[in-house]
Amino acid sequence: MAKTQTSSFSKAKPLPREFYDRDPRKVGRELLGKLLIRKAARGKLLVGRIVEVEAYLGKLDPASHSFKGPTARNEIMFGPPGFAYVYFIYGNHYCLNVSCQPPGIAGAVLFRAVQPLEGMEDMAIARHIKIARERDLRLLTSGPGRMAEAFGITRQRDNGKDFTSEKSDLIIAEPPESDYRLPRILATKRIGITKAADRRLRYVLAGNEFVSGPRKMSQ
DNA sequence: TACATGATGCCCT
């Protein structure tokens, strides 16, 4: 592990708006392997490789928050693609999504887990946990609520943020070239929903340690 | 104004 003075991720450029201007199923699959980057205070970075996402298909999808049409909470999903939709759930947790498809058409991809690559110390502080061994790293970002907490995501701070702006402190970028080869992608049922529960709209990187919940095809 | 619900995680068996 070579320690570098400046992060190899500091020059990462956000993916363009067009990337998100498509069906959430396509966006979700293609987000796997990409980097979620939070530019924190004093030039510090939090970086994770996206390993698990779920697609939500707006008015075509009873499980989507936007199924019944726009409200104050979900309006971001009805706006332009590439913006953060953050919601609070179960009285405890925030979950991070990115809006997809053109204005007027709701759709989103939920980020469920990333593999931490940089800023693990700060993530551990944000999560209020200690990392004693390698396998504890899972506790940082495996699961949507954990991941959001590790990255300091809140609705107040991040809802409506533009993932595609160079000025944004929350972006998604292509990993540096040659650094990574994409594994196989598995499509499984989504987690924790009751409506449209049989649709395989959860996408995970096969065999990745940091995927939350089932890592194989369920039935 | 009241109430039911939930795209979760943690702790206890």
Place this chain on the structure above:
DNA sequence: GGGCATCATGTAG
């Protein structure tokens, strides 16, 4: 594997 904390939001009244 199961129970539960805890509150923003939507919907009904």
